Amino acid sequence: xxIPILCFxxxxxxxxxxxxxxxxxxxxxxxxxxxxLLNVRRYCCRNNMLSHVDLIETLLKQQPATIRKGQE
Ligand SMILES: [Zn+2]
Numbered sequence: 001x002x003i004p005i006l007c008f009x010x011x012x013x014x015x016x017x018x019x020x021x022x023x024x025x026x027x028x029x030x031x032x033x034x035x036x037l038l039n040v041r042r043y044c045c046r047n048n049m050l051s052h053v054d055l056i057e058t059l060l061k062q063q064p065a066t067i068r069k070g071q072e
Pocket of ligand 1: 007009
């Protein structure tokens with residue numbers, strides 16, 4: 001949902017690289033090239049970045065549940 005701040009295995013910081021990673025992909029770079037440019041070399045960190053699905057924007061678009069006050 002939200003990119004982990006630190007890698008679960010080696011505790012390297014990942015969250016500060018996520019927006020740049022997305023921008024590089026929009027500019028036409030492959031995922032591998034983007035990770036290389038961001039100097040994400042370890043397999044554990046690459047796994048976290050590659051397997052992450054950014055759902056937060058989708059969830060924020062959802063309408064909140066209506067609150068029924070005084071209705072039964
Ligand atoms: Zn790692």
